[in-house]
Amino acid sequence: MRIRPRSISITSGKGGTGKTTLTANLGVALGALGKNTTILDGDLAMANLALVLGMHKCELSFLDAITGKADVEDVVYKNYGIKVVPMGFRFEDAHEVLSKVKREQAEKIINELLRQTEFLLIDAPAGIQDATIISIAAAREMIPVCNPTYTSLVDAYKVVRLANVLGSWTRGVVVNRGGKAADLSTDEVEQFMSRTLGTMPVLADIPEDPKVQEAEREGVPVVVYEPECEASVAINELAKVVAGEADLPYVPYEDRAIAETTSKLIRALTGRRV
Ligand code: ADP
Numbered sequence: 001m002r003i004r005p006r007s008i009s010i011t012s013g014k015g016g017t018g019k020t021t022l023t024a025n026l027g028v029a030l031g032a033l034g035k036n037t038t039i040l041d042g043d044l045a046m047a048n049l050a051l052v053l054g055m056h057k058c059e060l061s062f063l064d065a066i067t068g069k070a071d072v073e074d075v076v077y078k079n080y081g082i083k084v085v086p087m088g089f090r091f092e093d094a095h096e097v098l099s100k101v102k103r104e105q106a107e108k109i110i111n112e113l114l115r116q117t118e119f120l121l122i123d124a125p126a127g128i129q130d131a132t133i134i135s136i137a138a139a140r141e142m143i144p145v146c147n148p149t150y151t152s153l154v155d156a157y158k159v160v161r162l163a164n165v166l167g168s169w170t171r172g173v174v175v176n177r178g179g180k181a182a183d184l185s186t187d188e189v190e191q192f193m194s195r196t197l198g199t200m201p202v203l204a205d206i207p208e209d210p211k212v213q214e215a216e217r218e219g220v221p222v223v224v225y226e227p228e229c230e231a232s233v234a235i236n237e238l239a240k241v242v243a244g245e246a247d248l249p250y251v252p253y254e255d256r257a258i259a260e261t262t263s264k265l266i267r268a269l270t271g272r273r274v
């Protein structure tokens, strides 16, 4: 019997948290675990997933499939052991295209992709615009990527709430680009998320790592470019967690002496004292 495919959108409240980097590298890491994996660029306005994988010349894209100009199989490219569906963008017809993209058409294509893959990761646009809603709603699961700062965490809270409304399940959050002295700790992130949303563990804590941008410049996913660097190790571990082959690498959240940070965050969110 065929295992039910997993569809996961990678999201965040704002741009720059690391969604595209994570989609590409988690995808390649799942592929390396032997999983049949497809990654899809759902970021219509700021498409760049293919670039992170050094794919500069994709003639056809997800957009052509949505607008009926190409068949699904024509927009699936293979690279680094996985399938990649890039997104195209043309300034000339941006307005027309953006208003044309319909949720039903996108979902139809996503369902076709799901027939041929075990894992589908969708690089979602930041925020809560239409294209984000399409990307989240089309996937059963959602992984928010946040940075270890107050504002980023409050943004992540909002996308998790949005996913709840859209019927997409969030098992936990990924914290990216951490390591500075003032950053929130994993415990603080977990306690805030769990207090406001129910159990919400940190699935991975990916440090700020210069190798990520070096790899990006070369157009090679960092898990291939430098498999032993800190970011790659964390992403490979996350792939095992996502695939159900490893437990979460930490003790789940308990009440500890971080209540003050949590109440500050909750206050920032609701205006109320807790
Ligand atoms: P998003 O898709 O959320 O807008 P990106 O994945 O494009 O964010 O990342 C934004 C920038 O941050 C990129 O230049 C990327 O290389 C860099 N970046 C992402 N994660 C890390 C990290 N862990 N360490 C260092 N740089 C990172």
Ligand code: MG
Residues within 6 Å of the ligand: 016, 019, 020, 021, 043, 046, 048, 123
């Ligand atoms: Mg991006």
